[in-house]
Amino acid sequence: MSSRCYDLIVIGAGIIGTSCADAAAAEGLRVAIVEPGPIGGGSTAAAMGHLVAMDDDPAELALTRYSLHEWELFASLPEAEFSRCGTLWVARNEAEARVIPARIARLGAAKVEAHAIDTQNLYELEPALAPGLYGGLLVPREAVVYPPRMALYLAQRAQSNGATLYAGRSASKLGHAAGTDQVLLDDGTQLSGPTLVATGCALPTLLPQLPMRARKGHLLITERYPGVLHHQLLELGYADSAHGDADSSVAFNVQPRPTGQILIGSSREFSATDSAVSPAMVRRMLERAFDFMPSLRQLQALRTWTGFRPTTPDGRPYLGAVPGQNKLWVAAGHEGLGVTTALGSARLMLDLLLGRTPAIDPAPYAPSRVIA
Numbered sequence: 521m522s523s524r525c526y527d528l529i530v531i532g533a534g535i536i537g538t539s540c541a542d543a544a545a546a547e548g549l550r551v552a553i554v555e556p557g558p559i560g561g562g563s564t565a566a567a568m569g570h571l572v573a574m575d576d577d578p579a580e581l582a583l584t585r586y587s588l589h590e591w592e593l594f595a596s597l598p599e600a601e602f603s604r605c606g607t608l609w610v611a612r613n614e615a616e617a618r619v620i621p622a623r624i625a626r627l628g629a630a631k632v633e634a635h636a637i638d639t640q641n642l643y644e645l646e647p648a649l650a651p652g653l654y655g656g657l658l659v660p661r662e663a664v665v666y667p668p669r670m671a672l673y674l675a676q677r678a679q680s681n682g683a684t685l686y687a688g689r690s691a692s693k694l695g696h697a698a699g700t701d702q703v704l705l706d707d708g709t710q711l712s713g714p715t716l717v718a719t720g721c722a723l724p725t726l727l728p729q730l731p732m733r734a735r736k737g738h739l740l741i742t743e744r745y746p747g748v749l750h751h752q753l754l755e756l757g758y759a760d761s762a763h764g765d766a767d768s769s770v771a772f773n774v775q776p777r778p779t780g781q782i783l784i785g786s787s788r789e790f791s792a793t794d795s796a797v798s799p800a801m802v803r804r805m806l807e808r809a810f811d812f813m814p815s816l817r818q819l820q821a822l823r824t825w826t827g828f829r830p831t832t833p834d835g836r837p838y839l840g841a842v843p844g845q846n847k848l849w850v851a852a853g854h855e856g857l858g859v860t861t862a863l864g865s866a867r868l869m870l871d872l873l874l875g876r877t878p879a880i881d882p883a884p885y886a887p888s889r890v891i892a
């Protein structure tokens with residue numbers, strides 16, 4: 521059977537695959553993109569779209585910082601729906617507030633502007649917060665975007681730079697013949713060339729040697745209430761929920777959409793494998809949000825939904841060559857930070873693919889860390 525040849529075959533068109541395809545096509549590579557569903561219709565469509573520097577792991581901070589810098593290039597792009605609301609981390613008590621100076625130091629060392637906020641200032645910034653909170657940490661340059669629209673934009677830009685989209689097709693088999701990688705699509709089409717697997721939670725179907733768990737999350741969006749909320753608000757204990765291994769957890773995490781709607785999150789569950797909305801989990805998540813912002817109780821909810829975060833055992837994405845395979849690459853496993861880190865991940869992948877030295881150390885994300 522004849523095979524169509526490419527310089528890079530990107531499997532999966534979520535925010536990660538489309539970022540990689542866009543970066544590769546911009547460098548003049550002949551790119552194929554394979555996607556069975558809507559562009560950005562997987563985890564990407566479920567996301568909050570918060571662009572945030574996470575500083576509790578040096579590798580995560582390096583990748584988020586690098587990516588936030590890349591996101592600035594899209595700050596005025598209508599398709600990104602970029603809104604620079606800033607992030608305000610809220611302390612419930614003195615013990616939580618005690619971590620703020622260390623976080624400011626870590627973020628500052630990575631050149632992320634951050635300020636301590638005293639209690640009075642906290643209520644000036646967000647008057648609807650519950651009384652009795654203990655100040656916070658403001659990261660003023662952070663922003664939110666609309667992830668599925670951005671993924672679509674990146675896929676279209678890649679196509680305008682020559683990429684071919686195999687829409688409605690999935691990769692059913694990876695192989696190797698005559699010194700090159702082969703990808704067999706479900707309609708029998710065969711593609712050949714260096715291959716990048718960016719299938720998020722579905723990674724084990726094609727690369728079972730790379731462990732991945734899907735971590736369910738719920739979100740809720742309200743009707744329009746302009747002026748109720750000004751910043752993306754998170755509780756300072758959020759990282760415990762995000763990085764902890766608890767089977768289920770909730771954390772206060774709310775976002776003002778540019779439309780005036782309020783996006784309320786978030787939950788994390790390992791053992792829930794169905795995509796149905798769980799009323800019990802929504803209630804638990806909302807009770808957490810109401811503790812921090814009681815007036816949210818008065819608002820009208822419009823929609824709730826779920827999504828799955830692609831989660832590796834150590835919480836870091838797999839970015840790099842698949843060990844033991846020739847010209848087979850992977851970019852997947854970004855858990856709750858894939859929107860934030862998509863653009864930096866794509867830069868890193870392109871540098872590795874083209875044999876250049878990446879701007880940040882790729883070692884912490886190398887897939888070889890999980891397989892000998």
Ligand SMILES: Cc1cc2nc3c(=O)[nH]c(=O)nc-3n(C[C@H](O)[C@H](O)[C@H](O)COP(=O)(O)OP(=O)(O)OC[C@H]3O[C@@H](n4cnc5c(N)ncnc54)[C@H](O)[C@@H]3O)c2cc1C
Binds near residue numbers: 534560690722852
């Ligand atoms: C509730 C929730 C809130 C979140 N909030 C944020 C946030 O605020 N900020 C942030 O940075 N991140 C957030 N995330 C995380 C973010 O959504 C993910 O990390 C990111 O979307 C992962 O992107 P991806 O491209 O790897 O996966 P996906 O978007 O799932 O894309 C993978 C694609 O691969 C395709 N695919 C699968 N199998 C095949 C195959 N065999 N052949 C071809 N294609 C295939 C799928 O159809 C899919 O389109 C959130 C996630 C959830 C669930």
